[in-house]
Amino acid sequence: MRIAFLKIDVVKAFEDLELNKEFGILTRKVYSGDLCPDHAEVMILGDTVDWAENNAADLLIVESAGLCLRCSPYLNQGLGIIVLSSISGIHTPEKMGAMVSLADVAVITKIDLVSQAEREVLIQKIKEVHPNIALMETNALQGNSLNRLYDLIKNSAAIDKSNLFLKGNPPLGTCTICVGKKEIGWQHHFGVIQKLDGPIAEYLYRGE
């Protein structure tokens, strides 16, 4: 299988170099800088699919930092995979929001570091957020359970690049912080606003 890999990160990433060196696969990276990584992905993913196709790749892997956890970069096609370390924190599945609830597969890594009971507690937490997610409990040092992931990837449907959409809903696009206003205090802002003692408008929103 010919694999192309794209890493989207904010400040620094090494995965493109590491994966190219270890597996000899085609890799690239993009720094999103001042843009959020999910926004960056929406901008460049069309070109990335063309790039993978032009290089005769059978599989395109996109790894995104997905930092703010408000959105998630999953698409209506392909497999959406959340990779969660066994020791990433017991409340993480709830905190990660769409990143877990819109994923197709959760890969729990480093299971050798925790007890079976603790692993099952984490799995229960994930299932309470997303009851139908496919869960893989993996230990990459020994390669445990990775075959199941490989099978899911191998058997996943081909994508139709003219019909790619974000799976989740993006946030409101009227944030004054996002457009660059630096003033402190709600008086200086419109759109999404909040005072320390609760919202000034219903749904934290003013100016519609």
Add this chain to the structure above:
Amino acid sequence: MLQNITIFPGVDKGGRQENFDYITLKAGETVSIVGPTGSGKTALITDVELLAQGDTATRRRVLVNGELPPDEIRYNPALKPIVMITQNTKCFADLSVEEFLQIHARARKIDDRQVIRATIDLANKFTGEKIKDDYKVTILSGGQTRSLLIADAILIGAAPIILMDEIENAGIFRQEVINLIQNTGKIVVFVTHDPVIALLTETRVIMENGAVKKVLRQNELEITAAKNLLEIDKKIGVIREELRAGKAITNELMAVNFAS
């Protein structure tokens, strides 16, 4: 109803085929797995825990009642017929003992409200350092963590197969644990360096270089040897407590009654 599990061979660390046809473990059977560090003991019980189907590093396969286990048994903790006590002596979850057990009981679909109380009480029988409901699991000592996990495995996991990885470590009352899980009709597997545990089990699997080297059945002499080792063990325990209390060794203290 679980009657037996069957382990089919995989490969050793050098990729060579293991030299056995299959190993069947029956309900009620006690098993020890022995061998040097790095010989593949933990990997073997991990294969059983994951009900491996050629998808682990060892490439072993495990059948349940002679059949391929369905996916829901492999991946749904509520249906999984196996509990495993790993060597972990630390919990990372930011939860109290009570919350941890409650979520685990939900994962294993146990509705009994008394089970949380019973589990904590049982854990306190395995350790001298008292575990309280509202302790965070992250602050428990190694001995407390393992005591809690063993009690959890017995009462919340409550599965017909129990896998224990080196329970002799981490300062718990191992005899209490062994007494409790023997003669329960479960398959009990100990990974161990402890000669008493090794000799007390009916079947002994010897590991080397990632592979099963041989499988031995317990004989009469070994049962006697185990009893004698237990006597020595008790005696060491008594001497330890005497010395800790500031007393000196006496001839009486040194005497051991051996069976022959």
